[in-house]
Amino acid sequence: MKIMGISGLPGSGKGLVSEIALQKGAMVISMGDIIRKEAKKRGESTKETAQNLRKEHGQYIVAELTIKEIKEILKEGFDKSIIVEGIRSPFEVDLFKENFDNFIILSVFANPKLRFERIKSRQREDDTTDYEIFVERDQRELDFGIGVVISLSDKMIINESDLESYEKEIREFFEEYDI
Amino acid sequence: MKIMGISGLPGSGKGLVSEIALQKGAMVISMGDIIRKEAKKRGESTKETAQNLRKEHGQYIVAELTIKEIKEILKEGFDKSIIVEGIRSPFEVDLFKENFDNFIILSVFANPKLRFERIKSRQREDDTTDYEIFVERDQRELDFGIGVVISLSDKMIINESDLESYEKEIREFFEEYDI
Numbered sequence: 001m002k003i004m005g006i007s008g009l010p011g012s013g014k015g016l017v018s019e020i021a022l023q024k025g026a027m028v029i030s031m032g033d034i035i036r037k038e039a040k041k042r043g044e045s046t047k048e049t050a051q052n053l054r055k056e057h058g059q060y061i062v063a064e065l066t067i068k069e070i071k072e073i074l075k076e077g078f079d080k081s082i083i084v085e086g087i088r089s090p091f092e093v094d095l096f097k098e099n100f101d102n103f104i105i106l107s108v109f110a111n112p113k114l115r116f117e118r119i120k121s122r123q124r125e126d127d128t129t130d131y132e133i134f135v136e137r138d139q140r141e142l143d144f145g146i147g148v149v150i151s152l153s154d155k156m157i158i159n160e161s162d163l164e165s166y167e168k169e170i171r172e173f174f175e176e177y178d179i
Numbered sequence: 180m181k182i183m184g185i186s187g188l189p190g191s192g193k194g195l196v197s198e199i200a201l202q203k204g205a206m207v208i209s210m211g212d213i214i215r216k217e218a219k220k221r222g223e224s225t226k227e228t229a230q231n232l233r234k235e236h237g238q239y240i241v242a243e244l245t246i247k248e249i250k251e252i253l254k255e256g257f258d259k260s261i262i263v264e265g266i267r268s269p270f271e272v273d274l275f276k277e278n279f280d281n282f283i284i285l286s287v288f289a290n291p292k293l294r295f296e297r298i299k300s301r302q303r304e305d306d307t308t309d310y311e312i313f314v315e316r317d318q319r320e321l322d323f324g325i326g327v328v329i330s331l332s333d334k335m336i337i338n339e340s341d342l343e344s345y346e347k348e349i350r351e352f353f354e355e356y357d358i
Contacts, residue, residue, distance in 0.1 A: 147326030156288050
């Protein structure tokens with residue numbers, strides 16, 4: 001049982017890590033969901049709440065709220081792994097490491113060309129077929145410091161070949177790291 | 180025949196990439212050597228020259244000098260691959276991509292724990308057995324933007340298992356990318 005974060009640029013394939021974690025009985029907490037929940041409470045847009053939360057409580061409030069939620073879940077006796085989605089800055093990583101022993105970051109890597117091809121073909125609501133918008137979205141994540149988070153990961157998986165071998169690598173990682 | 184850059188944090192294992200490239204007849208150009216050469220000419224320390232060059236000619240002068248040197252080498256008819264060591268910022272990568280078609284970045288990744296163990300055991304002149312100094316050195320590279328360079332690499336090799344399989348991966352990469 002571990003608490004860990006997933007990192008990786010858009011289109012790298014983080015989603016499958018969460019899916020397999022859920023199958024194994026782990027809990028997946030998205031930092032984005034924490035903002036969305038708060039936005040609903042406040043009757044604001046997610047973007048407004050993200051900005052307001054930081055204005056009111058500092059830059060790391062979302063990580064702090066997530067840590068608080070995890071501590072409550074642990075207090076209630078949850079004893080499987082907890083996966084945190086949406087960690088983008090090295091300061092957030094530090095906060096999680098301070099609060100949870102053995103907190104680790106797994107990053108998923110795929111080269112930009114491949115990530116763009118994937119995003120073009122999956123066309124989720126927030127996806128784009130425009131290369132410039134793809135680059136801007138990467139840049140937004142990189143501005144938060146995700147490049148540092150990825151480079152200092154405890155574990156990296158490259159997701160550039162077929163889905164089967166990627167899934168196998170994730171499952172091996174889960175076994176090895178006791179997730 | 181290609182022109183490419185190598186990236187990776189200290190202790191990740193970039194050196195073997197250059198070694199194998201040399202064996203294959205490629206040329207290895209170190210941005211650090213370009214500064215050292217200029218420092219010798221000026222009779223200054225490398226650190227002084229690095230600072231002075233940037234003061235006199237802007238932040239990307241070392242990349243610009245390297246690009247100039249590569250262009251001269253190509254003009255002289257060199258027709259094997261050229262490997263550039265020491266690229267640390269995404270702006271430098273952009274400069275190389277603007278000047279050379281098909282310029283690619285290969286990054287080598289190893290987790291921080293493993294990199295520190297390696298650095299402790301190899302004890303090169305600039306290496307350290309002190310974890311805080313290791314972290315500071317990482318941070319200096321990350322401040323230049325190496326995390327962005329690594330995260331946006333065209334190719335990533337993970338160097339966390341044995342030397343033989345790492346060497347095999349490098350050779351496969353060289354074949355696949357026509358280095």
